[in-house]
Amino acid sequence: MKFVATEGAPRAIGPYSQAVVEAGFLFASGQVPLDPATGKLVERDLEGSAERVFDNLEAILTQAGLGFADVVKTTVFLTRADDFTPLNAVYARRFGTHRPARSTVIVAALPAGAPLEIDLIARVAG
Numbered sequence: 001m002k003f004v005a006t007e008g009a010p011r012a013i014g015p016y017s018q019a020v021v022e023a024g025f026l027f028a029s030g031q032v033p034l035d036p037a038t039g040k041l042v043e044r045d046l047e048g049s050a051e052r053v054f055d056n057l058e059a060i061l062t063q064a065g066l067g068f069a070d071v072v073k074t075t076v077f078l079t080r081a082d083d084f085t086p087l088n089a090v091y092a093r094r095f096g097t098h099r100p101a102r103s104t105v106i107v108a109a110l111p112a113g114a115p116l117e118i119d120l121i122a123r124v125a126g
Contacts, residue, residue, distance in 0.1 A: 008059025010034040019060050024125035026064050030077070031056040032114035041112050046083045050090035053118050058094075061122060069098050070122040076104040077117040087116060 004019035005011070009031065012018055019028040033042045033052035036059070042052045061067055078087060084104065091102075100120075110117050 004028075004060060004064045006059045006063035008036060008063070009056040010036045010039060019064065021064060021124055024123065025072075026061070026066060026070075026122040026124050028057060028060050028120045028122070030075075030117040030119040031060075032111055032117045034112065034114075041114060046086040046115055047090050049115055050087050051094075053116060054090065054094045057118060057120060064122075064124070066122050066124065068095050070124070071095070071098070071100045071120050072123050073101045073121040074103075075119050076102060077107050077110060078104065079107060079110055079115050081106050083115060 002021040003017045004021060004026065006018065009018055012029065016029055019026050031053045033044070033049035034040065034056070035042055035052065036056065042049060044052070058068065061070065076087065076091075078084060
């Protein structure tokens, strides 16, 4: 197993890794809209928060030599069902024509009071 870490995404604050590569796949831990430079939650609307999450995920993918086109599955966690539409707009913009499988779950709360969290699985070997 190979561990992936980058300063372009918030560092792990517990007993986990930003991502691991195993069996031809990268498994990225869930990212909330934390600014990696400050370690604080960004104070933005849902679209701005989603952009920060995707920036964090992109930094992890880049560190592993991958991009969004390599993603095969995402899981999105939202604290408000009403945020699905603005999240979907950012999601579509960041993935372009690539369409990985996705689950979206509405939850009661997320770490640091974040409005969303996204994790992903990407193909490393083709």
